[in-house]
Amino acid sequence: MKARFHLISVGVLCFLAGALSVSTFSNIKAQQAEGKAPKWSHGMNLMARKSTEANFDDQKTQKFGIEVFRDENNGNWIYISETGSIAVVPGR
Numbered sequence: 001m002k003a004r005f006h007l008i009s010v011g012v013l014c015f016l017a018g019a020l021s022v023s024t025f026s027n028i029k030a031q032q033a034e035g036k037a038p039k040w041s042h043g044m045n046l047m048a049r050k051s052t053e054a055n056f057d058d059q060k061t062q063k064f065g066i067e068v069f070r071d072e073n074n075g076n077w078i079y080i081s082e083t084g085s086i087a088v089v090p091g092r
Helices: 002-025
Strands: 039-048 062-070 077-081 086-089
Touching: none
Parallel strands: none
Antiparallel strands: 039 062, 062 077, 077 086
16 A cells, blocks of 8 residues: 555656646747748659550549759758658759
8 A cells, every 4th residue: 555655646746747847848949040931943743654554544544743842941852742742852
């Protein structure tokens, strides 16, 4: 009984200490310099056929839309597809 009470009291004290530290330090923010927004470059419509399709057919072949942005802060290219996939490529 005494060990259970001790364990519960330590758990409550740890919870209160964590809650106090979160409420105390939640106002601290990292220093962040104002960066430039990505600049839209161009868009692409790509078609990808299955291995069973001999040729690209407008009705059967699956199409994907991709938007391309240039990150003005570090020069990287950002590719975002309509399915939600994102790729970042170093710029030259």
